[in-house]
Amino acid sequence: MKALQLFLLAVLTVVATGLETSQGRANDSKEGLGIVHYQPEQVHLAFGERTASEMVVTWSTRSLPPDLQVGMTTIVEYGLLEASGQSKLSQTARGTATKFVDGGRKKATQFIHRVTLRNLKPNSTYVYHCGSSYGWSSVFQFRTVPEASADWSPSLAIYGDMGNENAQSLARLQEETQRGMYDAIIHVGDFAYDMDTSNAAVGDAYMRQIESVAAYVPYMVCPGNHEEKYNFSNYRARFNMPGDTDSLWYSFNLGPVHFVSFSTEVYYFLGYGFKLLTKQFEWLEQDLAEANLPENRAKRPWIVTYGHRPMYCSDEKEYDCNKQLETYIRQGLPMLKWFGLEDLFYKHGVDVEIFAHEHFYTRLWPIYDFKVYNGSAEAPYTNPKAPIQIITGSAGCKEEREPFSKDLPEWNAYHSNDYGYTRLKAHNGTHLYFEQVSDDKDGQIVDSFWVIKDSHGSYPEVQ
The missing domain is CATH 3.60.21.10 (Metallo-dependent phosphatases)
Structure with missing residues (x-):
């Protein structure tokens, strides 16, 4: 009987994991069974400390993907846009995830992810997406500005x-x-x-x-x-x-x-x-x-x-x-x-x-x-x-x-x-x-x- 129980538990675990990955469902430690979201949303950019060669990517997730513990949660995959219009997301940058709790009555929680892309080529177009194996954003693109130049017209x-x-x-x-x-x-x-x-x-x-x-x-x-x-x-x-x-x-x-x-x-x-x-x-x-x-x-x-x-x-x-x-x-x-x-x-x-x-x-x-x-x-x-x-x-x-x-x-x-x-x-x-x-x-x-x-x-x- 114990072997059967363990087998059934294993099956249920696999099913639950699949649901988490594909639909964003998991257990909420405070409220019992609840809906969580690993899908990135609210993606936005800012210049980094070095305007021409750094870009900061920020996004939110409702819940923290489990792979944070192995350093794989806060990820941006990116690459140069090639002349053919094709691009491989061949580079990876990692950053930090911070828990944000709103001050309102419900104390709504989300996780703010921040990754800085460094050593970018100035005056170049990059494509990128952000997230993890539990969910990726759409693929976006941005263009870096010329290197420390006052001779161009933004x-x-x-x-x-x-x-x-x-x-x-x-x-x-x-x-x-x-x-x-x-x-x-x-x-x-x-x-x-x-x-x-x-x-x-x-x-x-x-x-x-x-x-x-x-x-x-x-x-x-x-x-x-x-x-x-x-x-x-x-x-x-x-x-x-x-x-x-x-x-x-x-x-x-x-x-x-x-x-x-x-x-x-x-x-x-x-x-x-x-x-x-x-x-x-x-x-x-x-x-x-x-x-x-x-x-x-x-x-x-x-x-x-x-x-x-x-x-x-x-x-x-x-x-x-x-x-x-x-x-x-x-x-x-x-x-x-x-x-x-x-x-x-x-x-x-x-x-x-x-x-x-x-x-x-x-x-x-x-x-x-x-x-x-x-x-x-x-x-x-x-x-x-x-x-x-x-x-x-x-x-x-x-x-x-x-x-x-x-x-x-x-x-x-x-x-x-x-x-x-x-x-x-x-x-x-x-x-x-x-x-x-x-x-x-x-x-x-x-x-x-x-x-x-x-x-x-x-x-x-x-x-």
């Missing part, structure tokens, strides 16, 4: 405030990404609305939605106010930007541009601690001072920053959007005036500052301390005497559009609350080109302008 799509409901711009962005129009995407805060909603199910749905963009080009991000819940835990767990600051602030180089990402939220959610604010400000001082050294500006002339909440805006918010109340990031903390960024960015010659948060698009004249500093009346963006700010928060979300003020400020150069997004083409060290795409108008360009600079560096002191 193209980016830039926007903020896109949710999984009413993600109006997403279909057009997906199509354009598949056509190879972009070298990277920058999402300037506020994702999903919100990632923690429904025990993080909304965050999962959003990350699956953007896979058809983010699995093909680096998806570079910064946090917004809608990521705040549970100390920004969904944002910090799901994204893997360069550096070691949980993706809260970092920088990277792309062609002739030094991009700097930062968190505006460290000014507003001080309940999570004052230290993040001071650490970010110290880091920004150091990063911008280094980027502004003459030898570095000669190699990479443009400095472009992006953070979620704007310094200036053209609507009548009840907080931080008018001259009387000031903005914390512009002027510094209330009363103390500590850690203000407008002076810091002006001092180190930041060329363009990109924001979101307001659900519209606004192009400002070159501005410092509420004063316009155009290059000239005929060519305001040619050799401007202050940074140029852009607000691009109209990608589409369930909160819908925001109205402009009845009386627009004098520094408002152009505005639109069409749903859409911004494109940036960095042509060379002297010319940047921006245009605003209206999804409401079937992809029409509703605004465009050139920023032209003969030289780069700190702006002159203003009396």
